[in-house]
Amino acid sequence: MLILATLGWGSNTIAGRLAVGEVSPMMLIFLRWGFVVLLIAAISGRAMMAEWGIIRKKVKWIFLMGGCGLSLFNALFYMAAHSTSAINLGIIQSIMPAMILVGSFFLFGSRINKIQMAGVALTFVGCIVVITKGSIDYVLLLTFSSGDLLMLVACLFYAGYSLGLKNRPDVSGIVMMGYFSIAAFIMTIPLVIIELLIVGLRAPTQQGWGIILYIAIMPSFLSQIFFMRGVDLVGPSSAGLYANLVPIFSAFLAAVILNESFSMYHFFAMSIVFAGIAIFEFQKRLHA
Numbered sequence: 001m002l003i004l005a006t007l008g009w010g011s012n013t014i015a016g017r018l019a020v021g022e023v024s025p026m027m028l029i030f031l032r033w034g035f036v037v038l039l040i041a042a043i044s045g046r047a048m049m050a051e052w053g054i055i056r057k058k059v060k061w062i063f064l065m066g067g068c069g070l071s072l073f074n075a076l077f078y079m080a081a082h083s084t085s086a087i088n089l090g091i092i093q094s095i096m097p098a099m100i101l102v103g104s105f106f107l108f109g110s111r112i113n114k115i116q117m118a119g120v121a122l123t124f125v126g127c128i129v130v131i132t133k134g135s136i137d138y139v140l141l142l143t144f145s146s147g148d149l150l151m152l153v154a155c156l157f158y159a160g161y162s163l164g165l166k167n168r169p170d171v172s173g174i175v176m177m178g179y180f181s182i183a184a185f186i187m188t189i190p191l192v193i194i195e196l197l198i199v200g201l202r203a204p205t206q207q208g209w210g211i212i213l214y215i216a217i218m219p220s221f222l223s224q225i226f227f228m229r230g231v232d233l234v235g236p237s238s239a240g241l242y243a244n245l246v247p248i249f250s251a252f253l254a255a256v257i258l259n260e261s262f263s264m265y266h267f268f269a270m271s272i273v274f275a276g277i278a279i280f281e282f283q284k285r286l287h288a
Helices: 002-018 025-050 052-080 086-108 114-131 136-141 146-167 173-198 206-234 236-258 264-286
Strands: none
Touching (some): 002 086, 025 052, 052 146, 086 236, 146 206, 173 206, 236 264
C-alpha cells in the first residue's frame, strides 16, 4: 500500500512540472479536488451519508486535515513546481519522515534513542544538500531557490496531516477521503480568489485537463487511500519512512519523462537520506 502511494506521489512531481504553463497553480488544485469530490461522491456517496453521525463530531479536525494538510500542501507544492525541478521536489519530501518522527515524539510520546536521532539528523542534512545544491556559496549568499523553500513549508503541512491520521474515526478509508476532499475543495475557493486578484487565473489547456485528471485520480485519490491503509497497518512513524521512496520515483521519472539532469549532489543527498533511514530502521528493529 505504501509503495503504491509513494509511486503516485512521485509521479505527482512530474505532473506538477508538466502543469507549468498549462494551468495556474490554484486553478489546478481547485479543479483537482473538485474532481475528487465528484468521484468519491459517485462511488461512496451513500456510505458517506451513513457515517455522518460519526463524522459530524470531528468537523473541525476534518477541516484541518483536508483544508490545511492536503489543500495548503498542494498549493505550496504546485507553486514550488514553478521555480524548482521535479527531482528537487521529490528529494525535499524526504524530510517529511523526520518531521513526522519528531512530531510523534512531542505529540504522542514516541520514544527515540540517540542512534535513531542520528538517523533523523542525516535526513535533514540530505535535504539541506539539495536546497543548497551542494555548494557552501548558497549558504553564505543565502541564494536558495524559492521553490525549494516553499516545498519545505509544504512538507510541514503534510507531516501534520500524517500525524493527524492517528486520530481518525472508525470509518472506511474512502469515506474518510471523501470528507477530507470536501474540506480540501472548500479551502481552494479562497485560494483561487486570491490568485485571481493578484496574478490572474490561467484556464487549463487541453494538456492541462489531462494533467488535472491524472492528478485527481492517482496522487489525490488512490495514493491517499493507499497511504491511510498503510498508516492503519504500520502506524504513522513507520509509514512516514516510506516517503523516502518519493525521491527515487521522482528522480527516475524526471530523467525519463522530463529529461532532467541528475547531478552528483542529488546522488549524494539521496545517499545521506537513505543512510539515515537505514540507521533508524536498524535501531528500531534491534529493539523491537
